[in-house]
Amino acid sequence: VVVLECSGCCWSSVLFWMEGYLRRVREAVVSTQSTGNLSREMSEKKRSAMNQVVTREYTLHLHKRIHGSGFKRRAPRAFKEIKKFAQKTMGTPDVRIDTRLNKHVWHKGVKHVPFRVRVRLARKRNEDEDSVNKLYTLVTVVEGIESFKGLQTQNIDVDE
Numbered sequence: 001v002v003v004l005e006c007s008g009c010c011w012s013s014v015l016f017w018m019e020g021y022l023r024r025v026r027e028a029v030v031s032t033q034s035t036g037n038l039s040r041e042m043s044e045k046k047r048s049a050m051n052q053v054v055t056r057e058y059t060l061h062l063h064k065r066i067h068g069s070g071f072k073r074r075a076p077r078a079f080k081e082i083k084k085f086a087q088k089t090m091g092t093p094d095v096r097i098d099t100r101l102n103k104h105v106w107h108k109g110v111k112h113v114p115f116r117v118r119v120r121l122a123r124k125r126n127e128d129e130d131s132v133n134k135l136y137t138l139v140t141v142v143e144g145i146e147s148f149k150g151l152q153t154q155n156i157d158v159d160e
Contacts (some may be wrong), residue, residue, distance in 0.1 A: 024031050043077040051089040051135070055156040060085060062105075063115040071111040078105050080111045086137045092137035098099045101141040118142040120156065 065081040066074050080098065086095045105113055122138045145151075 015133040037102040051141055053123055053125060053135075054090075055120060055158045056089075057118060057120050057142055057154045057156060058085075059151050059153075060090070060119055061115070062113055062116050062117055066113060069126060074108075074113050075106055075110045082117075082119065087140050090121055091138045092123060092133060092135045094126070094131075094133045095137050096136060098138065100143075101139055104141045116148045118145045118148065118151065122158070 059083060062078050062081065065085075066077045069077045079102075082097065082101075083095045087093060101117075101119065104117065108114070118141070120140045120142055122140070123135055124138055126134055126136050
């Protein structure tokens, strides 16, 4: 029961909304009764793609991600953005950055971070037994890119 205090002009819109809401609830109950047990459907676990080991290559536009940062904070901010991107795309809170990527971002100093960088994100199984996370993401740089034009995300087949 919803009790609203308002003038009489909007009661018709509130009633209209309540009728639509109740109709949708009734339709949902009928659909779950016709398909079977709702608790059984909810208990069936779907296999998550986040638990698979996979490697992908992405082009990161660092220039737009560090825009507005002070000069002395640009390279550290770039690493925060790389980690944030890796956590979001690979779904692992544990992100490790390779030393070659570190050198690549820092090679022109703290102020002059490269505009774009091609990175390889590899979701790997954690070998550490007492670790909280089963998977981690390793971020490495892809060397030898002359132009970023037309590059798209690629899935890489790594036989390990």
